[in-house]
Amino acid sequence: MTQGARARDGGESLLFLTDEQLRKGIEAMFFAYRGFTADPDRILEARGYGRAHHRAIHFIHRAPGQTVTTLLGVLGVTKQSLNRVLRSLIDDGLVESRVGRKDKRERHLFLTPAGDELERELSDAQRRRMRAAYRNAGPQAVAGFRQVLEAMMDPDLRRYYQSMKDGGS
Amino acid sequence: MTQGARARDGGESLLFLTDEQLRKGIEAMFFAYRGFTADPDRILEARGYGRAHHRAIHFIHRAPGQTVTTLLGVLGVTKQSLNRVLRSLIDDGLVESRVGRKDKRERHLFLTPAGDELERELSDAQRRRMRAAYRNAGPQAVAGFRQVLEAMMDPDLRRYYQSMKDGGS
DNA sequence: TTGGAAAGTCAACAAGGCTGACGTAAATAG
DNA sequence: CTATTTACGTCAGCCTTGTTGACTTTCCAA
Helix, strand or coil: CCCCEECCCCCCCCCEECHHHHHHHHHHHHHHHHHHHHHHHHHHHHHCCCHHHHHHHHHHHHCCCCEHHHHHHHHCCCHHHHHHHHHHHHHCCCEEEEECCCCCCCEEEEECHHHHHHHHHHHHHHHHHHHHHHHHHCHHHHHHHHHHHHHHCCHHHHHHHHCCCCCCC | CCCCEECCCCCCCCCEECHHHHHHHHHHHHHHHHHHHHHHHHHHHHHCCCHHHHHHHHHHHHCCCCEHHHHHHHHCCCHHHHHHHHHHHHHCCCEEEEECCCCCCCEEEEECHHHHHHHHHHHHHHHHHHHHHHHHHCHHHHHHHHHHHHHHCCHHHHHHHHHCCCCCC
């Protein structure tokens, strides 16, 4: 039924979306995501960490001082899951957890200098691949890439994503 | 060092790749991938399956009759890991494993009618989101999206990816 | 002031990765 | 024809990272 449906989005676009083409997009996501995580994975493995640690480090770096609950919402896991990861990062001296001044139930999360160093190592590796891909594809492609990804996000995360500064075009 | 590096890719491109912008791309991948898997995940959960089952089903559908070893290479997991998943799919009557006619050591994998049905259910859900994202972003964006993803893949998988038919523009 | 809600921690379990070892049948090299 | 290699399946056991349930500590509102 969806075979070869011409876009009905207002007329002038020439989008011709066959199921085959959509499948290609789906597989592209799958394979690209593998490439996307490959470099950090190697660095993490050497330290005995996994992707969960990477995600925690990334978002703590992104918004230092945020509480555990906030981070929980961004990562979309249970607090028990996050806690395990956080525990090892704190024990290893990469993350610091400070009791809230106003509300003492809260824990505010920060990267230590060692944590910052690992963060840089990881994001450098990931940026290298991203930069190479961008350069290969050209600026037009990059804009399109970002647009499609944004449209694929769930609305809540899209809002969170958009709320973060961009650095100017 | 990588701060605000202007693209040095030949001159005329106006790519201005700050670390901030690259980070945005990285987070876009992370959040979009979550959205990308959300719909199938719900369908799978109702059946007691996980993403591993989805991947197996997807690639068996994509290339019916392929052997276990071939599938192993595409999925990038160990034989034991794949076997666990394949076992349950075969036992549940979604996948059929036929002994090779020429080489009887090989097992060729096919979806049964029931397997095809689940495949369609899963890919319909995923295509719906993909189609909506494409429509939102427009045809130019779609081309760029695919280009960047392709450039991010590891070379082996890129070749495999490109070797599959596209269905025309 | 007390009772509920919220934040965080601990315990235990499941899915799905991994390695290593082993068995069997079929193909192939010598 | 024999010996090796290949393709596949399976057992055992480990790790990461997800889950739910139960438990403090702290805050706040009735």
